[in-house]
Amino acid sequence: MWAIGVSVATAATYGAFLAWDQHKDLDRATGELSGPYEAWQVVGCGAVLAALAFVTGWRGHMWLASLVVPAVLTVCFSIDAATGEGSDGLWVVGAVLLAVGSFAGTLAVAALGARARKLGGDR
Numbered sequence: 001m002w003a004i005g006v007s008v009a010t011a012a013t014y015g016a017f018l019a020w021d022q023h024k025d026l027d028r029a030t031g032e033l034s035g036p037y038e039a040w041q042v043v044g045c046g047a048v049l050a051a052l053a054f055v056t057g058w059r060g061h062m063w064l065a066s067l068v069v070p071a072v073l074t075v076c077f078s079i080d081a082a083t084g085e086g087s088d089g090l091w092v093v094g095a096v097l098l099a100v101g102s103f104a105g106t107l108a109v110a111a112l113g114a115r116a117r118k119l120g121g122d123r
Contacts, residue, residue: 001062003068009052010072017045019080034095046105048071053106056111070102 049069056065065079074095081091 002056002059002064006052006061006065006068007072010049011067011076013045013048013052014076015072016090017041017048019076022080022084049102049106050109052097053109054113054116057110058117060114060117062107062110062114066103066107069106070099073102074099 018037018041021041024036053065053069054063056069061076072079078091078095081087081094084091
C-alpha cells in the first residue's frame, strides 16, 4: 500500500510543479533560451519530494522511498520530455542524471527520517 501512495504522491507532485510548464523563455537582451522550469518550480518539487521521502523513511520504508520516488519521477520526466514539442533526444541524458541524483537525494533524506525515528524512540 505504501508503494502505491508514494507513487501517486510523486506523480502528483511532478504534475503540480513541472508537467504544466512546456515552453522555453527567450531573454530578449541576450537572445538565450532558458527553461522550461523556473527555480521556484524545481525547489517546490524538491521540497515536497524531500518531505515525502522523510515521512516514508520515518514510517520504516526507507528503501521503498529510495526506489519508488526516483523511478516515478524519472518516468514522469521522460514521458514529458520525450513527447514535448522540440524534443531533440537529449532528454535521455537528463533522465539518467535525474534518476541518479534523485536516488541519492531520496536515500539520504529517507535515511534521515529513519534515523530520526530511531533517535526519537518511536519504534
